[in-house]
Amino acid sequence: MKAYFFTFCSFLSIFLIQAQEFTATILDSSNNKPIPFVAVQTAKYKGVISNEEGVFVIDLEDVSNNQLTISCLGYNSLTIYINDIISSKNVILLQPAINELETVYLSNSKPNVDSIISRVKRNLKANYKSDSLSYTFFQRSTSYFDFDELDIDVKKASHFKKRQLAKANKQLSEMANNIKTSNAVVFQDISGHLNAIRKDSTKLEVLKATQIINSKKDFSLEKIQERAYNVILKYLDTTKTFKLKTGLFKIEDSLSLSDNEEKEPKKEFNTINLKSSVTSVLSKSQLGKRSMLQKILNTDNYEYSLTNVITNDDDILYLIHFEPKRSKAHFTGNIYVSEDSHAILKLDYKYAKGKRGEKLNLRLVLGIKYVENVNQGTIIYKKSENGFYEPRYIKSESGEYFYLNRPLKFIENSENRNKTSFNIKIEGSTVNREELLFTEVKHIDLDVFKNLQEPKSIPYELLRKYDANKWTGQETIAPSVELKSFEAND
Helix, strand or coil: CHHHHHHHHHHHHHHHHHCCEEEEEEEECCCCCECCCCEEEEECCEEEECCCCCEEEEEHHHCCCCEEEEECCCECCEEEEHHHHHHCCCEEEECECCCCHHHHCCCCCCCCHHHHHHHHHHCHHHHCCCCCEEEEEEEEEEEEEEEEEEEEEEEEECCCCHHHHHHHHHHHHHHHHHHHCCCCEEEEEEEEEEEEEECCEEEEEEEEEEEECCCCCCCCHHHHHHHHHHHHHCCCCCCCEEEEEECCEEEEEEEEHHHCCCCCCCCEEEHHHHHHHHHHHHHCCCCCCCCHHHHHCCCCCEEEEEEEEEEECCEEEEEEEEEECCCCCCEEEEEEEECCCCCEEEEEEEECCCCCCCEEEECCCCCEEEEEEEEEEEEEEEECCCCCEEEEEEEEEEEEEEEEEEEEEEEECCCCCCEEEEEEEEEEEEEEEEEEEEEEEEECCHHHHHHCCCCCEEECEEECECCHHHHCCCCCCCCCHHHHHCECCC
């Protein structure tokens, strides 16, 4: 009876494990620190990546032979059973690979880094392909807004009573203070297929989309301006039409205030905008104009140094650091290069000290200033069945400083030509983080591509907080502590 009892318990335990998602944390065995971007293989061509906190989540129904293969550049690969992970309280320790630069080349001359880079460039088209492919992906976008200054006030209104003017400015001031002190963050998760015959010919299929945002905390510049309009519109004659003048420019089309009531926004994404977001991040891993590979392999602009050589399964990898050589180069970082194929398996990049991206400074003329001050990311490639290296995970983070000081004026279309002048002054910064996990990349035929239908808009579900049940059965990126703890207000 004991034997039957324990056998029953074993089957019950396996059933319970397989009936739910499984989460674990991967740590460096030498210092117990989380290891980000670790590949967790659940089957031959399936798996996920650990997030920046070393955490991953999988559906155990996808696990082959009840075991996972854990691999990360710079660490020894590990194959481990699920039961052993559970016994270790859902913690996996990875052993760092030994620094082998001196050991591997103790008796031979060290390879020349310029020669390695030359071979990488020569093999780009043989190693990377981006046409006639269908990418199954999960995307997580996180946007932050931080306002250093936000002032909105009515300067004068020829038909406002003094009391109305004071009331309008009080409402605008309260709105500005609420925005400045709010936790302005937006989380967006999307899964689907991006089908690409060529870089400029793509179609998007979305399987699921969710968004977490405080309903009254959309802090885009357009939305802030719209809210300011709505405060002022309360005091204007809605039976009249108006022209809107902003700075030196006048919008000649008449505005009817009766049509400017704030409506509940549709819970849907514009497909073109959504596809642009996915393809923009993906293009960083390819060989086009936006490719990070092409940028950092420009030997006229960058200089390179071989900092380490490590083993990765049966391959030897060169760890190469790059720095700007000329003023037109902007990035610094590291690449891992396979000695066998001379393919780049991983790329880490960020702006070098003192470097910036696009900028526009018309602060004195038009009251506008913009500076891209953050551009960093990680790209991880994996060799596919067809021998090409496809993106496995891409993280792209961008940040901007902005300044806007804009006078606006409503001019009544009447004999009286009543005018309402107000001013919006905004200064702050935004950070946008995009993560793309590719769970499958396969060939797509032209005929199949032509028959795919792409809708104009894609509905999404608005959530108050992260709900793991929404993504049951799909390969995703584990939520960070910040995302799990965030809860939107009504």
